[in-house]
Amino acid sequence: MGNSIYTIFMPREAFSRRANAELVTKALLQLDLPARVNERHDIVVDNHKVSGSAYKLISARAYHHGTMLIDADTHLLKGCLSKKYMDKAGMVSKGVASVPSPITNLRDYSYTVDHQQFCEAVLDEFVKEYNDGQAVQPVIINSVQQLPEQVEKTRQELSSWDWVYGQTPEFTYHLDQEFSWGHVRAFVRSKHGWITEVDMTTDAVGAHEVTVVSALAVAMKGCAYSLDAPERAIHKINQEIPGLFNNENMHIADQLIAWLKRKL
Template sequence: MSALSQAICRPCSSRFAASFLHQSQPLTRSFSTSLSRKEQKAAQPQTPATDSIELGAPVTYISESHDPWFNLSYEDWLMRNTPHNQPVLFLYRNFPCVVIGRNQNPWKESTPHKLREAGIPLVRRRSGGGTVFHDMGNTNFSIILPRLLFTRSHGAELVSRAIREQLAIKECTVNERNDVIIRDGQKEYKMISGSAYKIIQHRAYHHGTMLISSSLTELGKSLKSNSPNMQTKSILSHRSPVTTLNHYNPSSTPIHHDDFVHAVTSEFSKVYSDPTHSKKMETNEVNSDWIKEPKVWKGVEELKSWEWQYGQTPEFSNELEGKLSFGDLSTSLTARHALITSITFHLTPSLHESTEETSQKQAFLDSLALSLVGHRYESLDGAEGALGHEWEDEKWREMGNEVIGWLRRVM
């Protein structure tokens, strides 16, 4: 094992690794384990640098952690710290969570306060792409390669080939967006894996989800936004019908996480291992309890911060309407980095209210709007505060709290 591997993980000791590395346990599915040198080269990314880069021995890392912040931080650490010429495969599962792309708007892609009520974390990853739902029926994969070998299609093709050839789901293929899909009929398809990418100086990765037995009901509920009028400069998700591997599984035995891991790892080894030149694939188990690397844990802290989770959001505007005890209220606002930059209220008063009363309430709302500028969108942290001596009466304080409570519910 390399010094790098010794520093960050241990040889795989899981049930999967034992069967893969030593073939000591019978497998429920048989896998092809070799390619000719010509076939292997053809299965690797085809770029102008393909023939000039000498690849090192491939390494697979299998995480035993289900913490999305740890797994995403560790993935980023692997990309930045493994040798530039080394093919790396990283596989992991997360407990239920919603993961948005680097340049997305959490309120346009989901309803964050409802996620919090359901105990489902919202996580912003470092790569682009759209929003996905993770649970324990979903396995995540990441293929890390030299930047000069990077193509957007390679990872998806490798994974779809593993599913077709090693899990016997012949309908599995790749669409023009490089999503892994199930072709259902002549024209219709359902996505089982979306794609996202990240490129740095010497390295690049393609990572994606694989819906094996995920709850599609929970997926649909979690990816529903209550802000249809929001206008945003963020990247919007491409909404597609989805399905699971097990829905198209021809075997009477359900596909599980270990089956998918075994299939993809076997395919990765076929493409990048070369036993004749001492380039056998190394497989390592990753446990968060073993990881002492400070950069990994600093990354976890950054991913959990409000500044990254919400403050990364591109500029947006929203229109809100509601019926409050004192009349109908409409609101227009803009926000940048999830901080309110402008907000206005327009009051449609209750019937039989005098013009003077309406004017006074509107004046209060104008004052309240000014006080909300600079506050965090939705949470409005610290918004309950003094609006000046003019509005210290309990009547205005109750009206202000009603407006702020309403905003928190509808934002």
């Protein structure tokens, strides 16, 4: 895909966004690429971003995930990141927002640079910085061999719901939708991957519409924030208030579920 990915694991007290970016930048300088770290701690070449980063800090550890554009399809990348495909109007988050930046490939500045060269240069700088210059033997892992115990333990941790969603910053989401039977307005608050508050109202006057909207709002509170949250809420209602949903109002619930699944 023309894009290399690297991750640096380290003790939290030793973590420095700039220091890690500088380490990777030194590796690029080894390859005669005129890279530098800008004020946002992005790695840039000719003021164009070549590396994006994400960070996660927990009690004792820090994780720095980075990408490196070597020979990627930048037109396709820009299309994937277009606001057209990231319509989250109404969402307000306490997380760190991404800032759009002009990008470029390393290949635009070197005809020979490739993934292997990049990896070897980063490893060289890593052992200089953290292993007193003593060479280390890289461990090559492929899809058919069994992972080393510590790597497998880390893989399980990083793929767990707790890791992926459990520490998501608090955010709120305002939603509006017009249905044939009335207008629905929803307010959702989520923290650490859980829905902590839902307020959903409708201007419909029918008893079925008001009942379904109100019940769904109450039941979604406490659900994990995910595409299946509305369906989990329906399941909760069916267990706690059997018969609330029936042939006369289930079509309303189905429409609300489909709408919320598109938006969450």
